[in-house]
Amino acid sequence: MTGLALLLTAPAAHAADTPLRDLAAAEGKVIGTAVTGSKLTGTYGDVAGAQFGSLTPGNAMKWGTVEPAQGSFNWAEADQIVAFAQAHHQQVRGHTLVWHSQNPSWLTNGSWTSAQLSGLLQNHISTEVTRYKGKVAAWDVVNEPFNEDGTHRSTLWYDGLGSGYIASALTWAHAADPDAKLYINDYNVEGVNAKSTALYNLVKSLKAQGVPIDGVGLQAHLILGQIPATLQQNVQRFADLGVDVAITELDVRMALPSDSTKLAQQAADYKSVVAACVAVTRCVNVTVWGFTDSDSWVPSTFPGYGAATPYDENYAPKPAYYGIAEALGGGTTTPPPTGACAATYSVTSQWNTGFTGQVRISCSGASLSSWKASWTYGAGQRITQAWNATCTQSGAAVSCVNASYNGSVPDGGSVTFGFNASWSGGNPVPTVTLG
Numbered sequence: 001m002t003g004l005a006l007l008l009t010a011p012a013a014h015a016a017d018t019p020l021r022d023l024a025a026a027e028g029k030v031i032g033t034a035v036t037g038s039k040l041t042g043t044y045g046d047v048a049g050a051q052f053g054s055l056t057p058g059n060a061m062k063w064g065t066v067e068p069a070q071g072s073f074n075w076a077e078a079d080q081i082v083a084f085a086q087a088h089h090q091q092v093r094g095h096t097l098v099w100h101s102q103n104p105s106w107l108t109n110g111s112w113t114s115a116q117l118s119g120l121l122q123n124h125i126s127t128e129v130t131r132y133k134g135k136v137a138a139w140d141v142v143n144e145p146f147n148e149d150g151t152h153r154s155t156l157w158y159d160g161l162g163s164g165y166i167a168s169a170l171t172w173a174h175a176a177d178p179d180a181k182l183y184i185n186d187y188n189v190e191g192v193n194a195k196s197t198a199l200y201n202l203v204k205s206l207k208a209q210g211v212p213i214d215g216v217g218l219q220a221h222l223i224l225g226q227i228p229a230t231l232q233q234n235v236q237r238f239a240d241l242g243v244d245v246a247i248t249e250l251d252v253r254m255a256l257p258s259d260s261t262k263l264a265q266q267a268a269d270y271k272s273v274v275a276a277c278v279a280v281t282r283c284v285n286v287t288v289w290g291f292t293d294s295d296s297w298v299p300s301t302f303p304g305y306g307a308a309t310p311y312d313e314n315y316a317p318k319p320a321y322y323g324i325a326e327a328l329g330g331g332t333t334t335p336p337p338t339g340a341c342a343a344t345y346s347v348t349s350q351w352n353t354g355f356t357g358q359v360r361i362s363c364s365g366a367s368l369s370s371w372k373a374s375w376t377y378g379a380g381q382r383i384t385q386a387w388n389a390t391c392t393q394s395g396a397a398v399s400c401v402n403a404s405y406n407g408s409v410p411d412g413g414s415v416t417f418g419f420n421a422s423w424s425g426g427n428p429v430p431t432v433t434l435g
């Protein structure tokens with residue numbers, strides 16, 4: 001069997017495009033990604049280093065990671081990420097000092113007086129912030145303090161220390177590194193709603209009390225086609241309080257499987273989020289929560305959902321990557337098609353005067369609703385009969401269009417058609433063009 005595949009589009013990485021970090025810098029912004037330390041080699045490391053100006057350890061700086069047993073510290077992954085960032089002239093966003101989740105069991109299972117709890121928290125914050133003094137540009141000091149209705153979440157910290165734990169944590173962090181920018185970070189606070197208004201009121205009151213608060217982090221774990229309409233307005237109202245704003249954990253999840261329509265919507269969604277940040281001077285950083293679909297929390301947390309990041313699992317940039325680039329002013333970048341459909345021509349049997357041929361049209365990351373496959377015979381071959389397509393031949397030019405029932409080629413699917421033809425002298429394989 002002889003085969004020839006023709007790629008219609010070029011889905012490969014576009015190395016010549018201006019890196020996102022440079023586009024962002026030209027806008028006075030920083031584009032970042034969450035990373036997993038053990039993966040920072042090979043292509044993952046290359047992309048993380050080249051495209052992003054800021055790294056957030058996805059898990060490496062959480063209390064449960066850094067102090068799994070009381071007084072026994074494990075800084076290995078955090079140190080590695082910080083060293084990588086320094087080598088690549090990147091900022092680090094420290095994540096996170098005070099949270100209700102991913103705490104060590106010795107802490108959560110302990111029974112502490114509020115004085116003990118306060119001492120533990122102060123010690124944790126001082127130890128970690130001091131270790132990375134001058135190396136972490138911004139800390140998510142407090143993570144996810146609110147319920148959806150804007151009341152304080154019941155946590156180890158709130159329950160044991162009252163709402164004042166937030167001001168205390170910020171004050172302790174500031175004492176350990178006065179130059180680090182200190183943030184409160186939460187999810188579902190991207191648009192104007194009860195939760196973001198509670199965060200707004202908290203920041204306003206902390207500012208009024210002189211508590212060191214420099215920024216708010218809007219996580220932005222978003223759903224395809226559901227970017228809050230009030231995002232930019234919300235970013236602006238925080239900026240107007242006199243704090244910086246960062247989009248700290250951006251991803252846009254979709255019901256799987258992805259297809260070209262969803263990927264185009266995702267590109268628009270990423271673009272609109274980044275554009276909202278670009279539009280507000282005090283929005284300083286947009287960080288994606290993992291840059292590749294191979295390193296995302298989404299599929300395991302939301303079964304049936306995924307494809308939430310700007311690169312696919314093989315590190316090829318998706319339309320979302322180009323959506324980000326466009327919002328950062330990379331206007332000359334033309335997003336490539338989301339994938340490719342390929343036509344493979346093969347001779348399945350051949351005898352002294354004739355042969356049977358087949359063309360398979362397969363799509364990956366793209367789809368077709370109708371198709372036409374064309375080629376030119378170079379040695380006088382003539383189609384005599386075709387099935388699953390209507391083929392016409394004029395001179396050497398052959399053109400086959402889909403039958404009424406097989407025009408649609410889904411993303412990840414294929415269709416085939418066959419034909420008989422005559423030949424003499426030679427039967428070279430032609431190049432098939434899809435149109």
Ligand code: 9MR
Nearest residue numbers: 058059095101102143187219249289297
């Ligand atoms: O990406 C993190 C994932 O690897 C962890 O399993 C998960 C545990 O909750 O935490 C993820 O990161 C979270 C971040 O720290 C805070 N906001 C929500 C993120 C997604 O869960």
